[in-house]
Amino acid sequence: MTSIPTQTAGQKKLGLVIDLDTCVGCHACAVNCKEWNTSGHFAPLTDFDPYQEHPQGVWLNRVHSYEAGTGPNSRTVHFPRSCLHCEQPACVTVCPTGASYKRAEDGIVLVNTEICIGCKLCSWACPYGAREFDEDQGVMKKCTLCIDRIYNENIPEAERVPACVSTCPAHARHFGDLGDPASAVSQLVAERGGYDLMPETGYKPVNKYLPPRRRPPVAETAPAEAESAGTGVLRWIDRVLSR
Amino acid sequence: MNPAFSVILLTTASGAGYGMLFWLGILDAAGVMPPNLSFGIPAIFIALALASIGLLASTLHLGHPERAWRAISQWRSSWLSREGVVSLFTYLPALAFAAAWGIAGPHAVVTMVAGVVAALCGMLTVFCQAMIYASLPPVRQWHNRFVPPNLVLLSLASGAACLAAMVTFWLSGAGRIMAAVAFVLGLGCIAAKIAYWRWMDREPSSSTIESATGLGTIGAVRQLEAPHIEENFLLREMGFRIGRKHGDRLRGIAIGVGFVVPAILLIVGIILGNPAATVLFPIAAAMTLVGVYVERWLFFAQATHTVTLYYGRAV
Numbered sequence: 001m002t003s004i005p006t007q008t009a010g011q012k013k014l015g016l017v018i019d020l021d022t023c024v025g026c027h028a029c030a031v032n033c034k035e036w037n038t039s040g041h042f043a044p045l046t047d048f049d050p051y052q053e054h055p056q057g058v059w060l061n062r063v064h065s066y067e068a069g070t071g072p073n074s075r076t077v078h079f080p081r082s083c084l085h086c087e088q089p090a091c092v093t094v095c096p097t098g099a100s101y102k103r104a105e106d107g108i109v110l111v112n113t114e115i116c117i118g119c120k121l122c123s124w125a126c127p128y129g130a131r132e133f134d135e136d137q138g139v140m141k142k143c144t145l146c147i148d149r150i151y152n153e154n155i156p157e158a159e160r161v162p163a164c165v166s167t168c169p170a171h172a173r174h175f176g177d178l179g180d181p182a183s184a185v186s187q188l189v190a191e192r193g194g195y196d197l198m199p200e201t202g203y204k205p206v207n208k209y210l211p212p213r214r215r216p217p218v219a220e221t222a223p224a225e226a227e228s229a230g231t232g233v234l235r236w237i238d239r240v241l242s243r
Numbered sequence: 244m245n246p247a248f249s250v251i252l253l254t255t256a257s258g259a260g261y262g263m264l265f266w267l268g269i270l271d272a273a274g275v276m277p278p279n280l281s282f283g284i285p286a287i288f289i290a291l292a293l294a295s296i297g298l299l300a301s302t303l304h305l306g307h308p309e310r311a312w313r314a315i316s317q318w319r320s321s322w323l324s325r326e327g328v329v330s331l332f333t334y335l336p337a338l339a340f341a342a343a344w345g346i347a348g349p350h351a352v353v354t355m356v357a358g359v360v361a362a363l364c365g366m367l368t369v370f371c372q373a374m375i376y377a378s379l380p381p382v383r384q385w386h387n388r389f390v391p392p393n394l395v396l397l398s399l400a401s402g403a404a405c406l407a408a409m410v411t412f413w414l415s416g417a418g419r420i421m422a423a424v425a426f427v428l429g430l431g432c433i434a435a436k437i438a439y440w441r442w443m444d445r446e447p448s449s450s451t452i453e454s455a456t457g458l459g460t461i462g463a464v465r466q467l468e469a470p471h472i473e474e475n476f477l478l479r480e481m482g483f484r485i486g487r488k489h490g491d492r493l494r495g496i497a498i499g500v501g502f503v504v505p506a507i508l509l510i511v512g513i514i515l516g517n518p519a520a521t522v523l524f525p526i527a528a529a530m531t532l533v534g535v536y537v538e539r540w541l542f543f544a545q546a547t548h549t550v551t552l553y554y555g556r557a558v
Contacts, residue, residue, distance in 0.1 A: 002317045002319075002320045002321055003319055003320045004320075020458075025468075027470075030470070054473050054474070055473055056473050056474060056475055056476075057475075058476070059471075059475070062470035062471065063470050064456075064466065064468070064469065064470050064553055064554075065466070065467040065468040066452075066456055066458060066464050066465065066466055066467055067464070067465050067467045068456075068458040068459075068461035068462050068463070068464045069461045069462025069463065070462060070463070073461075073462070074461070074462060075458075075461050076467060077456070077458055077461075079456055079458075079553075081470075081553055090378075090379070090380065092320075093320040093321060094320075094321050094322070094323065094375075094378065094379070095317060095320075095321055096313070096314035096315070096316070096317050096321045096323040096324035096327060097310070097313040097314055097316060097317060097324075098313070098316055098317050099313075115310060115313050116306070116307065116310075117305050117306065117307045117308075117310040117311055117313060117314060118305050118306015118307050119304070119305055119306075119314070119323065120304070120306075120480065121323055121375070123476070123477075123480060123481070124244070124379055124381070124382065124480075124481070124548070125379050125380075125381065126381065126550070127380065127381035127450070127548075127549040127550065128549075128550065128553075129477045129481070129548075129550030129553060132475070132476045132477065133306065133476045133480070134306075135306075135476075137306070138305075138306025138307045139306055139307065140306075195457045196457075197454075197455060197456070197457055198450050198454050198455050198549065199454070200449050200450060200454060201380045201381065201450065201549070202380065203380075209457055211457065211458075211460065212458075212461070
């Protein structure tokens with residue numbers, strides 16, 4: 001059923017919290033996502049011409065890199081983008097077949113690939129580009145929040161987190177219940193000012209992004225005398241100490 | 244948005260078909276249609292054939308066409324599902340309309356009632372089609388108050404032009420009223436499209452790369468590196484860009500070929516009558532269909548999706 005389940009206070013809302021301050025843009029989360037999911041719930045995540053001139057394929061997680069601001073105070077920010085498991089997911093309500101659904105018990109948005117007709121309307125309805133069409137199988141694929149890991153009793157309890165979270169070397173990805181204000185992820189969001197992407201679209205994403213931490217502002221023009229102090233290593237030491 | 248042939252054919256062909264069915268039903272109930280037994284049944288079947296071509300074309304872009312029947316199940320939430328339900332239901336009153344026309348006669352009460360029901364169901368299908376687009380917040384060129392009336396108006400105009408051609412060709416001479424309807428609606432389409440395009444060009448996007456990334460508090464945001472060097476599904480489906488290059492010229496072609504020249508042909512045909520109208524009205528109808536096709540191509544090609552913000556593109 002593609003109607004959204006009625007939500008009650010304190011309802012479980014599993015999701016991710018992504019720390020843009022610590023993400024180093026290594027793409028390990030995207031690669032491990034592909035690795036796990038090509039043999040997981042949505043297996044296979046097909047590729048087209050993988051060893052040819054223009055390789056393409058289905059990925060459920062993509063890492064962008066941006067620059068924000070100009071001058072010495074600008075920031076380079078690496079930005080992983082995946083399904084946000086929205087509270088108002090239009091990708092679910094537009095689905096004509098009932099293949100796309102949001103689970104009442106934990107809020108995870110999934111696709112039943114057995115009945116998906118591959119009309120692609122859900123991908124049009126998602127502002128975030130979370131859904132990718134599998135041309136080979138003719139159905140839509142998306143992030144499952146690794147339902148085949150987080151509830152999997154055959155793997156050690158510490159590993160029952162999404163593949164992207166388990167692999168992140170910078171600990172920039174956190175997984176938990178964002179419907180519980182006392183959970184570690186909810187506290188992290190409150191403490192760091194976690195925010196929604198494109199709140200104006202009204203989709204109410206469950207996943208939150210933590211902004212880069214503020215740094216002391218740097219003067220727009222570098223001091224002129226710094227240029228005259230030494231050469232080579234001495235110049236470098238001088239510049240570090242002059243900060 | 245990628246202007247897929249199958250989806251454009253869906254709305255242009257079925258729009259013309261349901262528009263034709265609408266005017267057949269309404270004008271028959273109004274007593275304007277010629278009481279000709281041999282005309283109604285082929286006319287209704289041509290209207291249904293156009294609608295069916297569109298509906299069948301839409302299954303071409305499905306990943307699993309054999310599962311298409313599942314699409315009628317989610318009418319509670321999905322406009323696409325509602326379109327499926329209403330379009331399939333429309334065959335019942337439309338076939339009853341054709342049967343009653345042949346058995347009870349064109350102006351029998353049962354024929355008129357079936358005709359009006361078929362007319363309204365057909366237009367409801369077109370409205371549902373329009374709402375599929377109008378209910379998508381990520382595409383600002385679709386998610387607005389102009390889209391449903393635009394698609395309904397173009398359906399009514401192209402249907403009227405087709406019916407005028409058919410009436411004149413088949414009955415040689417009774418098509419003046421239809422041609423007048425098509426003429427007025429054609430002018431309405433010109434005004435509606437210009438109003439829509441003016442709005443579309445002026446209205447800024449409420450989403451920006453800053454709101455998409457949430458990094459606007461630091462400063463203006465620009466893409467440093469894309470996640471992948473090749474295209475992907477998102478960019479192929481949602482990042483179509485060719486339309487913007489020739490946009491203004493194609494808008495002129497859509498309006499000129501689709502409505503301005505046909506309006507002139509229709510008015511000349513109305514004045515001259517037959518045999519000139521027998522030639523002019525079919526040309527006007529064919530040109531209207533071509534113009535609507537170009538218009539619908541632009542409707543897709545000039546629509547932008549918020550996902551492209553993440554790739555550093557404007558919407």
